[in-house]
Amino acid sequence: MSSTHPMMMKYLSLGVLVLQTTSLVLTMRYSRTLTEVGPRYLASSAVVFAEAIKILVCAVLVFVENNYSARATRQLLKDEIVSKPLETVKLAIPAGIYTLQNNLLYVALSNLDAATYQVTYQLKILTTALFSVSMLGRRLGMYQWLALILLMAGVTLVQWPTAPQEDSEMKALSASAQFVGLMAVLTACLSSGFAGVYFEKILKETKQSVWLRNIQLGLFGFIFGTLGMMAYDGQRVRQYGIFQGYNTITCVVVCLQALGGLVVAVVIKYADNILKGFATSMxxxxxxxxxxxxxxxxxxxxxxxxxxALVITATFLYGYERKPAIGSNAVKV
Structure with a gap:
């Protein structure tokens, strides 16, 4: 019975992640193409408020875990966050890397054509697997490695640009610019794999609840996100305000982003980053x-x-396990 709950949480969280990611993509696409009078909302401010909502929701869940005791919740947050600064600072590493990764992807998109970017960025699937093996000691079989390669190829084809690129655009990308873009996306792939597996390692080795760890991660994400917003969009924030362009659809996007952070944490806790990649691909x-x-x-x-077809095949292949041959003399010790 004890193993039933984690298994149920594993597949439930993966299913919710697929639905959340799908809803976010469609809603975000609609929100960015919606014609509105006035300035469009800032993506950087949406990220900041998504982190704030995630922290608030996690605080409520910690409150529920402590039998609705405000005093016990306050004491727990003080003991685990304020009184243990070294444990809290550990979460600054993935939060900072995620912020760096977003900036690197911006650099990559500014210096690479869409096709090269899409193909190269799929290497994050393999870097995640390699970091899982090296940092967590996870062992992958031949079928799982084959599934990861098929998944990378499948996602590349699914996201392959269908419109031909302009010759002028291709010529405008100099060799130096392409090199900068390629280095940026390769670094983003490495940082994505490392940050995800590092967070997974913390979640699975800690006694604290996933919600408490998410509060710690969210605090640093909020700080780094605010600094990034002021660095890139500070002038627009001062001119039109932080809530410029916000409407009902924008609020839905922010809430879905916050939900995504919570669901990803649960997936990492009960499944792993590799399966998260499969869910995102689906x-x-x-x-x-x-x-x-x-x-x-x-x-x-x-x-x-x-x-x-490759993604679906890879999904089934990753979960395939070879059964030992009948009459095998192999003995587990």
Whole structure:
């Protein structure tokens, strides 16, 4: 019975992650294409408020875990966050790396064509697996490594740009710019894999609840996000305010982003970062199918269907385990 709950949480959290990621992609796409009078909302401010909501929700969940005792909750937060600064600072590492990663992706997109970016960024799937093996001691079989390669290839094909690129755009990208973009995306792949596995290691080796750890992570994410917002959008914030362009759809996007942070933490706690990659890949396909059948703003190509088939095949292959041959003399010790 004790193993049933973690297994149920594993697949439930993976399913919720697929739905959350799909909803976020579609809602965010709608919010960024919606024609509104006045300035558009700042993506940097949405990130900051998503972190704030995540901290608030986690605080409420910690309150529930402490039998609705405000005194016990306050004491726990003080003991685990304020009184243990070294433990708290550990979460600054993944929070800082995630912030660095977002900036690196911006640099990569500014110096690479879309096709090169999409193909290269899928290396994060393999870097996550390599860090899982080296940092967590996880052992992957031949079928799982093959599944990871198929997944990387499938996601690459699914996200492959369908519109031909302008020759002028290609010529505008000098060799030095392409090198800078390539180094940026490769560093982002390494940082993504390391930060995810590092956070997983903390969650699975700690006695604290996943919600308490999320508060610690969210605090640093809020600080780094605010600094980034003021650095990149400070002038617009001073001119139009931090809530510029906010409407109902924007609030939904922010809430979905906050939910994503919570669900990812649960997935990492009960599953792992590799399965998180599979769930994210499935959400890409689901988003594209919804766009085709319901929204009518996407026309899938043969390349897309080939990539989707590879992702689905990889998903089943990753969970395949070879059964020992009957009559095998292998003995577990």
């Amino acid at each position: 959400s890409i396909i689901l988003s594209a199918l919804i766009s085709y059948f319901l929204l009518g703003d996407f026309n899938p190509s043969r390349i897309f269907f080939s990539g989707a």
